[in-house]
Amino acid sequence: MSFPKCDMRAVALAAVLATGVLAIFGGDAFAQEDPLETGSGEIGGAPEAVGLGEFDETLLPTACNVTAEDLPDDGGGSIQVTWEPLEARGTDIGILAYEILRYAPGEEPSSLGEVPPTDTGYTDTEAEDGVPYQYVVRTKTPLGSTDSEPSEAAVATAQWVAMGRLSILIMAVLFCGAVLYYIRRARVGDELFVRKIPGLEAVDDAVGRATEMGRPVLFVPGIETVSEVGTLAALTILGHVAKRVARHGTPLDVPCADPIVMTTAQEIVKQAYTEIGRPDDYDPARVAYLTYDQFGYTAGVDGMMLRDRPEAVFLVGTFYAESLILAETGHSIGAIQIAGTKETSQLPFFVAACDYTLIGEELFAASSYLSREPVMLGSLKGQDLAKLWIVYFILLAFVVGTIGYIARPDGSSLLTKVFDVMHSWFG
Amino acid sequence: MGSLGMIIGTWLAGFLTLAILSFLYKDNPFYKLAEHLYVGVSAGYWLIYVAFFDVEPMLVTPFMEETGVEKWILIVPAALGVIMLSRWFPKTAWLSRWPIAFTVGVGAGLGITANLQGYVVPQVQATLLPMTGFNLVSLNNLILVVGVVTTILYFYFSKAHKGVLGVTAKIGIVFIMVSFGASFGYTLMARISLLIGRLYFLLSDLLRVID
Numbered sequence: 083m084s085f086p087k088c089d090m091r092a093v094a095l096a097a098v099l100a101t102g103v104l105a106i107f108g109g110d111a112f113a114q115e116d117p118l119e120t121g122s123g124e125i126g127g128a129p130e131a132v133g134l135g136e137f138d139e140t141l142l143p144t145a146c147n148v149t150a151e152d153l154p155d156d157g158g159g160s161i162q163v164t165w166e167p168l169e170a171r172g173t174d175i176g177i178l179a180y181e182i183l184r185y186a187p188g189e190e191p192s193s194l195g196e197v198p199p200t201d202t203g204y205t206d207t208e209a210e211d212g213v214p215y216q217y218v219v220r221t222k223t224p225l226g227s228t229d230s231e232p233s234e235a236a237v238a239t240a241q242w243v244a245m246g247r248l249s250i251l252i253m254a255v256l257f258c259g260a261v262l263y264y265i266r267r268a269r270v271g272d273e274l275f276v277r278k279i280p281g282l283e284a285v286d287d288a289v290g291r292a293t294e295m296g297r298p299v300l301f302v303p304g305i306e307t308v309s310e311v312g313t314l315a316a317l318t319i320l321g322h323v324a325k326r327v328a329r330h331g332t333p334l335d336v337p338c339a340d341p342i343v344m345t346t347a348q349e350i351v352k353q354a355y356t357e358i359g360r361p362d363d364y365d366p367a368r369v370a371y372l373t374y375d376q377f378g379y380t381a382g383v384d385g386m387m388l389r390d391r392p393e394a395v396f397l398v399g400t401f402y403a404e405s406l407i408l409a410e411t412g413h414s415i416g417a418i419q420i421a422g423t424k425e426t427s428q429l430p431f432f433v434a435a436c437d438y439t440l441i442g443e444e445l446f447a448a449s450s451y452l453s454r455e456p457v458m459l460g461s462l463k464g465q466d467l468a469k470l471w472i473v474y475f476i477l478l479a480f481v482v483g484t485i486g487y488i489a490r491p492d493g494s495s496l497l498t499k500v501f502d503v504m505h506s507w508f509g
Numbered sequence: 510m511g512s513l514g515m516i517i518g519t520w521l522a523g524f525l526t527l528a529i530l531s532f533l534y535k536d537n538p539f540y541k542l543a544e545h546l547y548v549g550v551s552a553g554y555w556l557i558y559v560a561f562f563d564v565e566p567m568l569v570t571p572f573m574e575e576t577g578v579e580k581w582i583l584i585v586p587a588a589l590g591v592i593m594l595s596r597w598f599p600k601t602a603w604l605s606r607w608p609i610a611f612t613v614g615v616g617a618g619l620g621i622t623a624n625l626q627g628y629v630v631p632q633v634q635a636t637l638l639p640m641t642g643f644n645l646v647s648l649n650n651l652i653l654v655v656g657v658v659t660t661i662l663y664f665y666f667s668k669a670h671k672g673v674l675g676v677t678a679k680i681g682i683v684f685i686m687v688s689f690g691a692s693f694g695y696t697l698m699a700r701i702s703l704l705i706g707r708l709y710f711l712l713s714d715l716l717r718v719i720d
Contacts, residue, residue, distance in 0.1 A: 257625070508630050
């Protein structure tokens with residue numbers, strides 16, 4: 083295989099012509115010094131400045147040490163090309179761009195495109211698996227182009243396992259293993275302890291108070307879709323609330339922002355009424371769709387609060403900027419408010435404006451605690467075990483790293499190296 | 510006509526803004542009007558949005574243009590969508606549980622890897638910090654490690670918060686509340702900027718009392 087070299091003679095000829103023009107029109111000072119010696123050459127003046135009568139290729143910058151290798155941890159079809167820029171000796175000839183050329187057996191060389199002069203790498207995403215490719219990086223300057231030496235041949239292949247994500251895989255296997263283990267224990271009837279969650283004990287009080295006052299209960303399941311875990315947890319809690327409401331004969335309103343959430347909520351509330359033995363009391367019109375628009379939904383729920391005056395308001399699920407508007411409106415009508423969300427940016431508003439708040443994971447724990455379903459209970463216990471592993475790992479790394487730095491503050495101790503390995507394993 | 514339309518639009522937007530803000534006084538017919546308009550218009554908007562930005566480009570167009578497996582696989586989501594409509598008929602309403610189960614299952618499954626890769630692993634890695642001596646960086650690292658560990662232990666549900674776990678959980682809730690306070694102030698400032706934007710619209714575009 084032959085590789086085209088940049089036509090340096092043409093560049094040299096152009097440079098010689100430029101020298102002549104500059105010499106004629108008073109460019110004498112330009113040709114006085116050898117930029118190789120002084121390092122003061124300028125773009126456009128370099129070749130003739132050599133003063134040797136021939137163009138010196140080394141004046142032009144070029145890419146060197148071009149390497150090509152299969153892109154790791156991918157599904158094939160990609161080759162990573164890297165190079166090092168070799169600047170012209172003693173000149174300031176700027177690089178306009180790098181052009182990447184690809185050579186395949188039996189094919190004409192093809193240009194893959196250009197990258198800015200600041201780049202030192204390119205990923206060929208159009209490679210065919212199993213075909214050996216070589217790459218040449220063409221350095222483009224105002225005075226011409228230079229081609230690098232060709233890289234070694236590289237072949238794109240697909241990897242079965244992304245080794246860069248091995249830590250994720252191991253953690254997923256461990257976490258899922260712990261969850262499956264506890265689900266199995268829950269299914270065979272083992273007693274799995276879950277501590278009481280303060281906000282949940284207020285649910286019965288809130289429903290009871292609404293019953294006494296003869297006013298409805300409002301359950302707001304958030305504004306996200308049913309595939310959001312926060313919404314799923316909210317729907318589980320809705321089932322619990324619906325049973326309490328059905329038992330007391332208190333009206334329950336569930337305005338929804340998502341049609342599928344509405345459908346699911348209707349099923350859950352209907353199931354709760356059926357289980358309590360009052361299926362005829364279930365009114366599907368009370369589990370209604372408002373709008374998917376965030377603040378349109380907020381305006382609608384606010385209106386319901388003001389007109390229906392619910393005595394108990396549940397704000398459970400995924401909320402964003404509407405959280406404070408809803409919680410403040412509920413507060414203004416004097417309702418008991420129980421809130422819960424995993425959105426850390428909205429929790430402060432619920433804590434400030436509601437009577438009880440399920441903070442973050444308490445929301446999921448609450449749904450497991452209430453349902454006592456083996457799958458949910460096992461998931462909660464499995465997650466608890468995973469949390470303990472994480473805590474132990476963090477503390478172990480802290481102790482190892484700290485002792486290592488105390489022993490040798492320059493970071494050369496064996497323990498410091500162990501700490502670095504622990505840290506980089508996640509990367 | 511363009512300027513007349515602009516004037517009418519600005520006055521309508523100004524009226525609706527004031528109608529919504531009148532909620533701060535109490536519920537009134539103007540707020541009710543604006544609320545019902547908002548809910549109705551936004552519901553209609555999302556219907557069109559879903560039709561033209563989800564169903565059409567993700568289902569109809571690919572079905573017309575693709576060939577082979579990529580074409581026929583689209584029948585699966587289309588069928589699931591149609592089955593959702595079975596809720597309109599009481600006798601077949603139970604069928605709608607299938608697409609719901611599919612959506613929930615896919616969401617939960619995707620969530621495991623995404624949360625591990627996007628949240629758990631980067632946060633654990635960022636918390637692996639040593640004390641490198643008696644300096645402020647070490648103090649910062651110590652506070653961070655203690656804060657993370659005690660906060661995680663607050664959310665440990667397999668044991669009652671008593672004894673050592675009770676103490677660490679109390680420290681954890683202090684860290685949580687401090688972060689809530691900071692978040693509250695930060696978000697409040699953002700909300701005030703939104704209010705300023707709306708007041709600016711009223712004073713500038715509508716009343717033209719400021720430039």
